[in-house]
Amino acid sequence: xxxxxxxxxxxxxxxxxxxxxxxxxxxxxxxxxxxxxxxxxxxxxxxxxxxxxxxxxxxxxxxxxxxxxxxxxxxxxxxxxxxxxxxxxxxxxxxxxxxxxxxxxxxxxxxxxxxxxxxxxxxxxxxxxxxxxxxxxxxxxxxxxxxxxxxxxxxxxxxxxxxxxxxxxxxxxxxxxxxxxxxxxxxxxxxxxxxxxxxxxxxxxxxxxxxxxxxxxxxxxxxxxxxxxxxxxxxxxxxxxxxxxxxxxxxxxxxxxxxxxxxxxxxxxxxxxxxxxxxxxxxxxxxxxxxxxxxxxxxxxxxxxxxxxxxxxxxxxxxxxxxxxxxxxxxxxxxxxxxxxxxxxxxxxxxxxxxxxxxx
Amino acid sequence: xxxxxxxxxxxxxxxxxxxxxxxxxxxxxxxxxxxxxxxxxxxxxxxxxxxxxxxxxxxxxxxxxxxxxxxxxxxxxxxxxxxxxxxxxxxxxxxxxxxxxxxxxxxxxxxxxxxxxxxxxxxxxxxxxxxxxxxxxxxxxxxxxxxxxxxxxxxxxxxxxxxxxxxxxxxxxxxxxxxxxxxxxxxxxxxxxxxxxxxxxxxxxxxxxxxxxxxxxxxxxxxxxxxxxxxxxxxxxxxxxxxxxxxxxxxxxxxxxxxxxxxxxxxxxxxxxxxxxxxxxxxxxxxxxxxxxxxxxxxxxxxxxxxxxxxxxxxxxxxxxxxxxxxxxxxxxxxxxxxxxxxxxxxxxxxxxxxxxxxxxxxxxxxxxxxxxxxxxxxxxxxxxxxxxxxxxxxxx
Numbered sequence: 164x165x166x167x168x169x170x171x172x173x174x175x176x177x178x179x180x181x182x183x184x185x186x187x188x189x190x191x192x193x194x195x196x197x198x199x200x201x202x203x204x205x206x207x208x209x210x211x212x213x214x215x216x217x218x219x220x221x222x223x224x225x226x227x228x229x230x231x232x233x234x235x236x237x238x239x240x241x242x243x244x245x246x247x248x249x250x251x252x253x254x255x256x257x258x259x260x261x262x263x264x265x266x267x268x269x270x271x272x273x274x275x276x277x278x279x280x281x282x283x284x285x286x287x288x289x290x291x292x293x294x295x296x297x298x299x300x301x302x303x304x305x306x307x308x309x310x311x312x313x314x315x316x317x318x319x320x321x322x323x324x325x326x327x328x329x330x331x332x333x334x335x336x337x338x339x340x341x342x343x344x345x346x347x348x349x350x351x352x353x354x355x356x357x358x359x360x361x362x363x364x365x366x367x368x369x370x371x372x373x374x375x376x377x378x379x380x381x382x383x384x385x386x387x388x389x390x391x392x393x394x395x396x397x398x399x400x401x402x403x404x405x406x407x408x409x410x411x412x413x414x415x416x417x418x419x420x421x422x423x424x425x426x427x428x429x430x431x432x433x434x435x436x437x438x439x440x441x442x443x444x445x446x447x448x449x450x451x452x453x454x455x456x457x458x459x460x461x462x463x464x465x466x467x468x469x470x471x472x473x474x475x476x477x478x479x480x481x482x483x484x485x486x487x488x489x490x491x492x493x494x495x496x497x498x499x500x501x502x503x504x505x506x507x508x509x510x511x512x513x514x515x516x517x518x519x520x521x522x523x
Numbered sequence: 524x525x526x527x528x529x530x531x532x533x534x535x536x537x538x539x540x541x542x543x544x545x546x547x548x549x550x551x552x553x554x555x556x557x558x559x560x561x562x563x564x565x566x567x568x569x570x571x572x573x574x575x576x577x578x579x580x581x582x583x584x585x586x587x588x589x590x591x592x593x594x595x596x597x598x599x600x601x602x603x604x605x606x607x608x609x610x611x612x613x614x615x616x617x618x619x620x621x622x623x624x625x626x627x628x629x630x631x632x633x634x635x636x637x638x639x640x641x642x643x644x645x646x647x648x649x650x651x652x653x654x655x656x657x658x659x660x661x662x663x664x665x666x667x668x669x670x671x672x673x674x675x676x677x678x679x680x681x682x683x684x685x686x687x688x689x690x691x692x693x694x695x696x697x698x699x700x701x702x703x704x705x706x707x708x709x710x711x712x713x714x715x716x717x718x719x720x721x722x723x724x725x726x727x728x729x730x731x732x733x734x735x736x737x738x739x740x741x742x743x744x745x746x747x748x749x750x751x752x753x754x755x756x757x758x759x760x761x762x763x764x765x766x767x768x769x770x771x772x773x774x775x776x777x778x779x780x781x782x783x784x785x786x787x788x789x790x791x792x793x794x795x796x797x798x799x800x801x802x803x804x805x806x807x808x809x810x811x812x813x814x815x816x817x818x819x820x821x822x823x824x825x826x827x828x829x830x831x832x833x834x835x836x837x838x839x840x841x842x843x844x845x846x847x848x849x850x851x852x853x854x855x856x857x858x859x860x861x862x863x864x865x866x867x868x869x870x871x872x873x874x875x876x877x878x879x880x881x882x883x884x885x886x887x888x889x890x891x892x893x894x895x896x897x898x899x900x901x902x903x904x905x906x907x908x909x910x911x912x913x914x915x916x917x918x919x920x
Contacts, residue, residue: 464811522797
């Protein structure tokens with residue numbers, strides 16, 4: 164019984180976290196997002212060298228062949244510095260689909276290039292979680308027609324991985340579709356509307372009449388977004404505590420007032436168990452497959468709720484400054500808001516958790 | 524991350540299971556305290572002999588004398604719980620560790636063996652009417668007269684005082700010292716002349732607490748644990764042990780399963796409550812919180828096995844665990860609707876009124892053992908490093 168990170172995992176956390184803390188401060192995020200960038204190439208290159216882009220990809224395909232817990236630690240580290248860089252779709256969801264359902268040729272074509280940071284694969288599957296503003300995607304003779312909404316890492320992608328209305332998975336070249344950027348509250352990440360009009364598409368053979376691979380992508384994506392929220396909320400809490408120790412009013416630091424202290428304690432008390440939930444959900448994907456869906460749903464929903472609470476309270480601890488652009492807290496606030504809705508809002512995933520336990 | 528138990532521990536689990544299979548007919552009813560007709564005493568004796576009770580208490584003081592092994596303790600607790608058999612005890616998990624750590628040899632011989640056998644039942648005399656969260660301001664006085672302390676004052680919230688043989692009690696022996704340095708920790712019999720116990724009815728309708736009054740109670744001077752004026756530090760040792768017991772994540776998981784069962788049984792307009800999306804969503808929110816606390820507990824357990832300080836994950840257990848239990852009881856009551864207000868021995872009462880009892884008892888537990896607000900102070904100050912409230916030289920009005 165050992166519910167803890169291994170030495171190797173701690174080292175990974177330190178190497179990725181250390182790099183990001185030094186190379187991706189708020190100023191860098193600000194600069195990138197003001198230029199409309201959601202994928203900073205220098206950061207991506209360095210992350211690829213540290214193994215982050217190929218975290219799940221086996222060594223023979225150019226990756227480092229680690230597991231979902233390691234991927235979650237990276238996602239958390241990215242969330243904690245609100246990194247403007249593609250990860251969840253390109254380095255986690257797409258590789259799972261390709262490894263599980265792709266042909267040997269597809270794997271060899273794409274995975275080494277994902278691992279070394281050369282290409283980005285966007286993922287469009289939101290039609291299977293709660294379809295809005297589209298009738299989905301129809302397949303006909305190696306072409307796709309229809310619309311995918313909220314395609315994650317979509318504007319930065321070279322290639323797109325999408326699901327048709329029968330949950331079969333396809334690769335489509337970005338040059339064969341029409342892409343429209345959807346501006347969101349979170350300027351650190353890219354989502355797109357993708358319009359297919361008899362666009363040529365290459366099916367992942369393993370996904371024919373098999374929903375499993377789509378489900379695996381959704382589970383992993385949800386755990387990664389939960390981990391991203393864990394990281395972002397963790398930073399907001401740290402900033403709030405730091406501020407509460409420095410800001411003085413009525414001749415004392417505000418953290419000595421119980422009203423402020425208790426907000427900090429409540430955030431910490433709610434957030435700390437979330438870490439264990441994310442670890443468990445990430446571990447379960449491979450180690451306890453029977454629980455994978457249930458735990459991914461709970462991680463996604465519970466982190467969304469706790470993230471919202473922390474985002475709001477941490478802003479309040481900062482008083483009026485928390486509301487300003489100057490302090491930049493809103494970057495984390497918005498990232499948490501983004502994570503909450505993508506791949507299923509809490510109400511949606513909790514209902515899936517009920518199904519996963521056979522309650523409905 | 525490896526959630527499997529090593530073969531050594533799997534083997535140990537099998538041994539515990541086999542022991543329970545063979546012997547559970549001899550066990551007393553699953554709940555209850557005290558030795559009663561002697562069945563409980565024999566059961567406790569058998570458990571100690573096999574290392575399932577008082578595991579780490581040295582043999583010379585009536586225990587099994589095993590090495591501390593958190594995983595074994597955990598396995599024992601799990602197996603006894605799933606077999607529905609009354610677990611053994613280590614005497615009193617507040618007093619015994621304190622005496623073993625800080626008592627004299629004579630005190631250990633006198634107090635530990637009968638406590639571990641279950642022949643000496645204890646109550647805790649800490650809180651006073653004027654000293655709740657600010658416990659160190661307590662004013663029950665003990666003055667020296669010859670070879671005795673003479674105690675006058677009053678305690679409150681004293682759980683089980685009406686059944687206790689003995690009390691461990693904080694009294695002020697040095698009134699001129701700063702408040703934390705003027706307290707002593709005394710142990711004495713509840714049969715000592717001058718003690719009066721008055722049951723205190725609570726909102727549940729039962730008297731789990733008492734008021735205890737001391738009028739010229741004479742306690743021999745050697746019945747002090749630690750030195751005069753050091754009682755606060757001795758007591759903190761006890762509180763540390765008490766806090767960990769409240770908000771146990773295994774208990775939350777069992778309770779959650781009971782609610783699912785309830786919601787699968789109960790109907791409204793002939794529909795099962797679990798089929799009602801509004802109630803179900805609330806149930807699932809609670810499940811998410813419960814799972815987070817369960818895995819947090821596994822993380823704390825892992826730290827303890829490795830003899831590392833768990834830090835924040837442990838500081839939050841009492842606050843979060845008690846609140847979660849209360850919210851679960853509230854969910855159960857709400858899913859019963861009007862049936863949830865039935866009480867006592869009313870017809871149609873569900874689950875013997877257990878949820879109604881818990882809904883109220885849990886509020887008591889949120890307040891007791893250090894209120895939620897005191898917990899938040901401790902989390903803020905000790906785990907997050909936020910400064911304490913400034914102290915004023917004179918009392919404020």
